[in-house]
Amino acid sequence: MTLPFFKYQGTGNDFVMVDDRAHRFDETNQALVHHLCDRRRGIGADGLILLREHPEYDFEMVYFNADGRIGSMCGNGGRCTVAFAKQLGVIASSTRFLAADGPHEAQIDADGTVHLRMQDVTGHQHIAEHDGVFLNTGSPHLVRFMPASTLAELNVFAEGRAIRYGNVFKEHGTNINFVEKPATPDLPWQVRTYERGVEDETLSCGTGVTAVALAASRHGAQSPVRLLTPGGELRVTFEALPDGAFTNIFLIGPAQRVFDGQVEI
Numbered sequence: 625m626t627l628p629f630f631k632y633q634g635t636g637n638d639f640v641m642v643d644d645r646a647h648r649f650d651e652t653n654q655a656l657v658h659h660l661c662d663r664r665r666g667i668g669a670d671g672l673i674l675l676r677e678h679p680e681y682d683f684e685m686v687y688f689n690a691d692g693r694i695g696s697m698c699g700n701g702g703r704c705t706v707a708f709a710k711q712l713g714v715i716a717s718s719t720r721f722l723a724a725d726g727p728h729e730a731q732i733d734a735d736g737t738v739h740l741r742m743q744d745v746t747g748h749q750h751i752a753e754h755d756g757v758f759l760n761t762g763s764p765h766l767v768r769f770m771p772a773s774t775l776a777e778l779n780v781f782a783e784g785r786a787i788r789y790g791n792v793f794k795e796h797g798t799n800i801n802f803v804e805k806p807a808t809p810d811l812p813w814q815v816r817t818y819e820r821g822v823e824d825e826t827l828s829c830g831t832g833v834t835a836v837a838l839a840a841s842r843h844g845a846q847s848p849v850r851l852l853t854p855g856g857e858l859r860v861t862f863e864a865l866p867d868g869a870f871t872n873i874f875l876i877g878p879a880q881r882v883f884d885g886q887v888e889i
């Protein structure tokens with residue numbers, strides 16, 4: 625059997641996109657998703673996304689990590705799914721869709737930039753053992769602020785892996801974002817992320833930079849926050865509430881179609 629697919633990327637976080645409006649893809653088939661995301665034996669991607677019809681929303685986004693596990697939100701994937709929905713003619717330039725963490729709104733500018741509204745974020749936790757702040761922006765994230773000029777040389781794979789499989793997080797896992805504050809406020813915050821489910825550093829993580837922007841607001845960052853990942857620049861806007869929660873959170877950045885094809889399954 626052949627499966628038609630599209631390949632998208634957002635700041636270097638790449639996804640296999642499947643038009644599954646008819647709900648034919650078996651979402652319990654972890655081995656198949658894992659195979660399709662394999663960079664040597666399959667198409668290759670950090671994750672796979674199904675675009676499905678939904679009775680109350682423009683569409684539903686069903687996200688899987690490269691290891692085949694389903695369940696949490698993906699910010700870069702969300703922007704790519706919005707661009708994909710536009711390509712398919714499912715939406716025009718604005719939409720309301722459903723993802724794993726609930727409803728999202730989004731808009732696409734004429735230049736392809738997608739503004740994706742994220743869920744409100746209510747709490748954050750200091751994790752002393754890992755010298756970081758933990759928050760959930762649709763997916764779980766630890767944010768660790770690094771001393772100046774140390775991020776470029778950091779072994780994100782080794783450091784991230786030690787935290788992800790350490791006592792605090794080993795059961796459910798977490799994504800880990802290492803951050804460097806800019807030397808002057810007009811420059812972007814630099815971020816490198818170890819991603820759960822890929823179990824490696826990726827070029828960019830959308831829910832990750834969202835978590836970084838919110839955590840950085842306690843270190844002087846003001847909305848809009850510019851964030852530079854190895855795969856490119858993203859922006860996050862938000863409103864901080866007096867009780868410590870955040871609302872009106874938007875992740876803003878590009879989403880590009882790379883190629884499409886058919887794969888044997």
Ligand SMILES: N[C@H](CCC[C@H](N)C(=O)O)C(=O)O
Pocket residue numbers: 637689696697698699700701763764798799819820821822828829830831832
């Ligand atoms: N790359 C994604 C994050 C996926 C989250 C996933 N790695 C997990 O929490 O299991 C993003 O752009 O938000």
